[in-house]
Amino acid sequence: MKNPLSEKIVNIAPSGIRKFFDIVTEMEDAISLGVGEPDFDTPWFIRDEGIYSLEQGRTFYTSNAGLKELKEEICRYLKRRMNLTYDPNKETIVTVGGSEAIDIGLRCVLNPGDEVLIPQPSFVSYLPCTVMADGVPVPIELKEENQFKLTRADLEAHLSPKSKVLILPFPNNPTGAIMTREDLADIVDLIIEHDLIVMTDEIYAELSYHGDHVSIAEFPGMKERTILINGFSKAYAMTGWRLGYACGPANIIEQMIKLHQFAIMCAPTTSQYAAVEALKSGDEEVAKMREAYDQRRRFLIHEFREMNLKCFEPFGAFYIFPCIKEFGMTSDEFATRFLQEEKVAVVPGTAFGDCGEGYLRISYAYSLENLKCAIGRLRTFIERLRAEQSR
Template identity: 60%
Template sequence: MEELIAKKVSDMPPSGIRKFFDVANEIGDAISLGVGEPDFDTPWHIREEGIYSLEKGKTVYSANAGLLELRQEICRYTQRRFDLIYSPTKQCLVTVGGSEGIDLAMRTLLEPGEEVLVPEPSFVSYKPCVVLAGGVAVPIPTREEDNFKLTAEELEKAITSKTKILVLPFPNNPTGAIMDREDLVKIAEVLKDKNIIVLSDEIYAELTYGKNHVSIANIPGMYERTIVLNGFSKSFSMTGWRLGYALGPEPIISMMTKVHQYALMCAPTTSQYAGIEAMRNGDEDVRLMREAYDRRRRVMVEGFRSMGLSCFEPEGAFYVFPNISATGMTSEAFCEKLLMDQRVVVVPGTAFGESGEGFVRASYAYSIEAIKEALSRIEIFVSKHI
């Protein structure tokens, strides 16, 4: 059977996140800081709309691009929250989670051998989606001393005649880094004379601390060449609903819709009705969750620093990315030994690219009590090794 499987699939490594999550499930008393999933229930008024849609028998396919009512609400929300104006009929596609948007963009844009620049450390799905679409993923390492931002200088060096797409994964998973407006202006300056599309993954746009999110599509000259990806999983705690969206230039969105039409048909209808309610009336829910994450963020950063580890202070998402090189262990060894010794799950930085070596990712999408207990156990472990 192995001979029948495509080599690009068999050669693809399994997710480094899931590996430790699966092991933790087999250990009854383990505390997991490994999975990037909100610990809040989907707000009741959003769940209620999904329930009502089922009770009313709204269970048929929607339009391929998504319910028009939802697309209208997405575009109103995007204008209200991020000052971005899109047409709900021509520039908006509802996807099955934000991850489908990544896959659709790659399959729509890439010819075999074309290159996609991927700042790393970053979300595990970008490179596999590039490979499955026949492209070549080119990592651009980001560094702790640069606050894990993509710099214009590193971008300039990575661009070749084959470059087709730049992935812009900010706010970032796993580092929690963000890009300020001045950072994005410098990136735009590099791209202004080049025929490169930006895939801006903004799934954590609502989860920034002390600063408002700025999309690169807001920067002059970038709106016309940017695909914005977002969704409901992180901001509205709707991971299992599998609902996201893509916004961008009409010619690209129409072709992404064509691929989506053949591959998925449409996003789940029940989820779409719940999404309408989230867009209309979910701002307060987002604010409350963001404030809770902010409190946890400060506990987590202080906890790692107090045990003698360097820890970049994240400005977005819900992860910290402490530097564990002082222990003398690789990221993989640190995570394995921590799990066996103290029953705590964190994810090796190398799961997010080679430049993640020397770091681990810990999510603070967990209760304060769980975070404090996990930090206590990690401190015991670290004290033995530094």
């Protein structure tokens, strides 16, 4: 065969998250702090609803856009939590995780050469999904001195006549940064002035430790230009159920449903029935999990301060992003040595963009017991590195 592969796909680098996870699975007594997956089981009442749907023989396709009951619950949830009003029939689609929503959302709004503004460090899928949609990714480096927030000045500096989409990845993976109402208000007029479409990824909306999460779609003039993406993986510990959703302008959602129809057909039926129950009855369980994550977050912040490892305080998601520049190693070198010498897997910051160099992503979606053991090993490792430097 003559060149059977797509050059566009071949040239996309694989995710930098999986490398260390794959190694640690083969290593005895190793601890992984690398994967962003809740360590909680899906709450029983949600699992029970999924089981009941199977017992009732609800194993057929749903409509392409999703179960009517689920779309209605999604809209009720957004109204209750963020005072956003969406039409479940025309402005809502249920997808296979938030990741599918990102993919088809970008493919439905981009034409070849359109620029997508991507604040980084951020989730690994934004840039390759942009490339696969024939868009041009324009990374915006988020700076630690700004608490890894997107500032007006940084956004303005990257705008061009080809700018079409701004991705807002807050609460942020990997930094844990959030954007407050005041932070978002500072960029709204710029977005409207330059006629940008906003894709706001709010998968960690329920995991905010500094007041309630705020969506940019809440601001006047923004709902009609915003694709809001969310899902059930993080807040409800439903990663393996593979369920997400998007809400947005009817003309965009209509095209997303068409693409979803041809590529996927519909999201998993059992997962959709379980998700209805999650939205109806899950607030208390979400609050319990959030409290546990916050306890772990505060533990890690205290430990990093005790070992004098530079790290700003994250207020969202379940990641912390310490700086390791003092050791004169790349993020990959540090993570590799740490895994080899202390059997703990973390993710190099460069997995989330070049500007993540000099940082590590540590997930605290793990038990406090595991975190205490891993941090003890990190303390030993850092002491060894500092001793090496002082020789």
